[in-house]
Amino acid sequence: xxxxxxxxxxxKSFGGVIANRNISIDVEEGKITGLIGPNxxxxxxxxxxxxxxHPIDSGTIHFENHEISKLRVQKIARLGVLRTFxxxxxxxxxxxxxxxxxxxxxxxxxxxDMFSYYPKELTERAEKLLEFVGLYGKRFLISGDLSFGxxxxxxxxxxxxxxxxxxxxxxxxxxxxPTLINGLIDRLKRAxxxxxxxxxxIEHNMRVxxxxxxxxxxxxHGEMLSKGTPEAIKQDQKVxxxxxxxx
Amino acid sequence: xxxxxxxxxxxxxxxxxxxxxxxxxxxxxxxxxxxxxMILFALTWDILGGQMGYNSLGNILFFGAGMYICTVVxxxxxxxxxEYTAHFGAVKVDFTSYQYFTGIATGLVVAAIACVIIAxxxxxxxxxxxxxxxxxxxxxxxxxxxxxxxxxxxxxxxGGISLPNYPGGPADREMFFYNLCFISAVCTFVFLKWxxxxxxxxxxxxxxDDEEKAEAMGIHTNRYKTIAWSFSAFFLGISxxxxxxxxxxxxxxxxxxxxxxxxxxxxxMVLLGGKGTLWGPVIGAVIFHLIKELTWTYLLGWQWVALGxxxxxxxxxxxxxxxxxxxxxxxxxxxITLDETNSGTEEKILS
Numbered sequence: 001x002x003x004x005x006x007x008x009x010x011x012k013s014f015g016g017v018i019a020n021r022n023i024s025i026d027v028e029e030g031k032i033t034g035l036i037g038p039n040x041x042x043x044x045x046x047x048x049x050x051x052x053x054h055p056i057d058s059g060t061i062h063f064e065n066h067e068i069s070k071l072r073v074q075k076i077a078r079l080g081v082l083r084t085f086x087x088x089x090x091x092x093x094x095x096x097x098x099x100x101x102x103x104x105x106x107x108x109x110x111x112x113d114m115f116s117y118y119p120k121e122l123t124e125r126a127e128k129l130l131e132f133v134g135l136y137g138k139r140f141l142i143s144g145d146l147s148f149g150x151x152x153x154x155x156x157x158x159x160x161x162x163x164x165x166x167x168x169x170x171x172x173x174x175x176x177x178p179t180l181i182n183g184l185i186d187r188l189k190r191a192x193x194x195x196x197x198x199x200x201x202i203e204h205n206m207r208v209x210x211x212x213x214x215x216x217x218x219x220x221h222g223e224m225l226s227k228g229t230p231e232a233i234k235q236d237q238k239v240x241x242x243x244x245x246x247x
Numbered sequence: 248x249x250x251x252x253x254x255x256x257x258x259x260x261x262x263x264x265x266x267x268x269x270x271x272x273x274x275x276x277x278x279x280x281x282x283x284x285m286i287l288f289a290l291t292w293d294i295l296g297g298q299m300g301y302n303s304l305g306n307i308l309f310f311g312a313g314m315y316i317c318t319v320v321x322x323x324x325x326x327x328x329x330e331y332t333a334h335f336g337a338v339k340v341d342f343t344s345y346q347y348f349t350g351i352a353t354g355l356v357v358a359a360i361a362c363v364i365i366a367x368x369x370x371x372x373x374x375x376x377x378x379x380x381x382x383x384x385x386x387x388x389x390x391x392x393x394x395x396x397x398x399x400x401x402x403x404x405x406g407g408i409s410l411p412n413y414p415g416g417p418a419d420r421e422m423f424f425y426n427l428c429f430i431s432a433v434c435t436f437v438f439l440k441w442x443x444x445x446x447x448x449x450x451x452x453x454x455x456d457d458e459e460k461a462e463a464m465g466i467h468t469n470r471y472k473t474i475a476w477s478f479s480a481f482f483l484g485i486s487x488x489x490x491x492x493x494x495x496x497x498x499x500x501x502x503x504x505x506x507x508x509x510x511x512x513x514x515x516m517v518l519l520g521g522k523g524t525l526w527g528p529v530i531g532a533v534i535f536h537l538i539k540e541l542t543w544t545y546l547l548g549w550q551w552v553a554l555g556x557x558x559x560x561x562x563x564x565x566x567x568x569x570x571x572x573x574x575x576x577x578x579x580x581x582x583i584t585l586d587e588t589n590s591g592t593e594e595k596i597l598s
Contacts, residue, residue, distance in 0.1 A: 051463065053463075073462045073463055074462050074465050074466065074467065074468065077462070077463055077464055077465030078465040082463070082464070082465075083463060085460070085463075089457050089459070089460040089463075090456075090457070090460070091452060091453050091456035091457060091460070091461075092456050092457070093452065093455070093456050093523075094449070094452050094453070094456060095582070095583065098449055098452070101446075101449055102446070102449040102450060102452070102453045102461075102464075102466070103464055105465070106464070106465040106466055106467065109467070113446065114445070114446060114447050114450070114470070114471065114474070115442070115445045115446070115447055116445060116446055117444065117445055117446070118446065136586070137585060137586050138585060138586075139586065140582055140583055140584050140585075140586060141583060141584075141585065142583060158464070162464060162465065
């Protein structure tokens, strides 16, 4: 299986705090990979390192054939590695359709595209994706007025609009009610299946991550604790001690 | 009546008013010219301050730079600038009408282009700053520019420059500059109306709402920021060149880089009218200019107090501005509607 993201021996510390120590991770193309671990174990730091949000101290990060650990955020995003935020981030004073339109892919844009109009197909695609996440009826509302869960769905739709190759989701189900979570799992799987987007997901909800992911990495105290299939992770004593707890 | 016809009548009547106002009220020609200039100020400030959320207090830099560049080019085409600006008056200044008009035309073009270049250079420096730091940083640049020009003898230093005399009568002169102001303000409006219908506006709005998100989505944020500032600079440079010639005498602190008057007015007009809208700055500029002229006429002595009170009321109780208030009151007029007619099912969508 082709590895689309390869993280090798990445170290990252903030002052005296070591957030990531010798982390190596492979994300396989076309699959859903999970990342779990207690709060403060360095999951989001790892995400930030991959998307170029901050420089890493040492190690390498490869996306396809590119070494991306020295590239800047926008450049990495345009290569096709996109992330969503733990604290949902949308363009809160614009309506949903505009949020979607401006999220369309920027990797092939020319200078003149800055001053072009949006073609009709793009608006249609935006509306279809909004319908996909169930926000079609609210598409002309100011996105900042939507509920938290709806904003989360909008952020997910915006990411799909960008047509990424890999999507890094930071706690996609946090703050979403149980009924909506089922719908979201379904949509994540379909994004993976039907749109062919590789997913790399941080998630605290074990039901969700065990259901979604084909392989899971578990971090604790900035170090790699364990990796394996959901079944193997569930049985791993180290993971149970550090994170899952005995049931 | 259909919408298109309403629009034609609406814009037509504004244009007609613009053309005939100085003819009907010749005594107010200078005031009306100033009003168009205020509209231009507000419109150009709103590109960054409203649409992009970068509150610049230093846009007046381009106004002053445009003014000086235009003047120097105008004079430099036919005279030696250093001799012209020397305080002892070494050269006899006499511009033929051909020299005058070619000078002003070339001057305005050069001023506009030079201001764009200045915007790109300064943008590269100040766009590293965000929020209040950007505001203070740009303010510093504008004030520094005024002081630097004041110390530069080639352009007359603090003593300023008298501009070439208009080759014609005072009434013609007023009409000429009125028309320049009118045309440049209308051009700015039309340009922005087009610009705000393209992707460009959405990118600016995205930067305003969440710049980090915009970066994470791969938007070329620096490119957009620099170009947006260049547009501001382009039109402000032209307005500076016109204003310098209109007043007939320029000097660095009060005329060219008036950070505490025009520099602040352009912010206030936008806040009053409503940030981030096309019409807000225009409405704000008109109302502000009216209030300002009325208080200057009828409350003389208290005019700055009245203006200060207006600022406080505006900022404390009326932050959204007139257009923002209208949008809250009548959201449907601005297209903010709930559409419950869900078309099709999800199955259909993905096929």
